[in-house]
């Protein structure tokens with residue numbers, strides 16, 4: 032299924048040249064937390080700092096104009112990457128979390144009143160929960176939740192009742208714990224029919240699948256650069272232009288204004304109205320290079336590779352470890368992303384992660400910023416292996432071998 036050679040891809044990522052203390056290769060299975068960076072991204076950022084750095088949208092000298100051009104070119108790449116109608120719909124922030132806070136604060140405060148209902152799901156990351164919980168405390172809005180079923184899919188049995196009268200639906204397109212791909216379009220259609228605005232958390236989705244915000248039916252779509260082969264410090268919010276236009280700014284300061292008087296201000300036009308202060312210029316340029324890199328591989332090929340690897344992992348982990356391993360989330364690889372949260376015997380996830388680390392296998396252990404979901408699953412934490420373009424079957428086998436070592440040590 033893979034249209035690209037993982038061995039070739041790995042050569043583009045300098046971190047895999049890093050010598051491990053015992054000479055083993057680095058087995059990086061934590062891309063859902065943060066992905067590694069290809070040379071092209073590092074080079075783009077370094078080149079910018081070495082040759083072009085100046086503040087953007089301010090100077091009229093040539094390197095300042097060049098920096099502005101590079102940054103706005105990157106915005107155009109991001110717009111094309113998610114199927115935006117124009118670059119005016121692409122707002123940069125410091126991460127996905129800030130993008131969701133922007134929507135909650137700018138759209139939410141302008142449009143929600145005490146008693147208004149917001150519908151979320153039980154599988155949301157804290158980034159798409161806490162901003163709304165804050166509005167619940169501050170404005171008195173009502174929060175409702177679509178439950179998750181035992182199969183890891185959202186349980187839509189009560190959707191009609193839950194969605195009735197809501198002003199906003201917030202849903203992750205892909206769970207960072209279960210890997211579940213949610214029925215965003217179906218939910219968005221139901222939300223729009225109820226008169227609600229749709230906020231999609233695309234932090235786990237955009238790096239791994241073809242993203243078309245129009246086809247998803249989103250009004251806002253937030254994602255984060257560092258999970259998408261880009262640098263840390265950059266998040267992207269796509270919003271429908273009419274909505275962004277009608278919203279008040281989020282943060283105030285330089286760049287986001289057209290005029291300031293002592294008795295008031297006039298905000299800048301889109302998208303700069305939402306970009307107060309000096310933006311993450313090098314990070315934006317790096318993220319543009321990351322998008323180029325992914326487009327070079329082809330997002331369809333990226334997805335196909337991950338479905339194949341997830342299927343291999345689910346098949347071989349179960350064949351080898353039987354009932355000792357429990358993988359959470361949908362059992363069908365085509366209905367999920369390459370994120371495998373698992374329990375192994377009764378070994379604590381932190382112990383699993385530490386033992387795996389001794390043989391160079393990096394997996395995440397913890398609540399994955401989804402504490403309500405952990406409670407629903409009846410666990411305090413899980414171990415989580417997640418895949419990206421540089422992982423292959425040998426990485427999955429290394430994980431499986433390392434689990435045997437865990438077994439020897441703890442059971």
Ligand SMILES: Cc1ncc(COP(=O)(O)O)c(C=O)c1O
Pocket residue numbers: 063064126127128129156158159203205206207232234235255256257266400
């Ligand atoms: C589903 C989901 N949403 C939002 C975020 C927040 O991303 P960031 O930490 O980059 O703000 C994450 C990061 O783990 C995530 O997995």
